[in-house]
Amino acid sequence: YQGQFDVLLFCATVIGALLGFIIFNHKPAKIFMGDMGSLALGGALAAVSLMTHHELALLVIGFVFVMETASVILQVASFKLTGKRIFKMSPIHHHFEMCGWSEWRIDITFWCIGIVCSAIALAFIL
Structure with missing residues (x-):
């Protein structure tokens, strides 16, 4: 550039x-x-x-944040429409906590997802 x-x-x-x-x-x-x-x-x-x-790259780089927000939207919509929850709790990182994951494991998993998504976005940009 x-x-x-x-x-x-x-x-x-x-x-x-x-x-x-x-x-x-x-x-x-x-x-x-x-x-x-x-x-x-x-x-x-x-x-x-x-x-x-490179507006689309922002969505790919921020996939973890998009996933967190989408989990809340899906949870609320599902509960309003069917009365049932998709996740044990939302945002999704709380769901993983309730499944027994440690904060450390959730952090590392989300960091790895973020790094992979950033690498994918950079590959498309460059």
């Missing part, structure tokens, strides 16, 4: 901030991103995907 040095600089800045954040966010977390941080990060990702004309 020639001529988009400003986008590259912005992305490098965000990545640097996130790397600094992750150092202090391991258990027990010393700082928390909160709603403002996560909304700002989502907005930054959306802006970069629009500026680089």
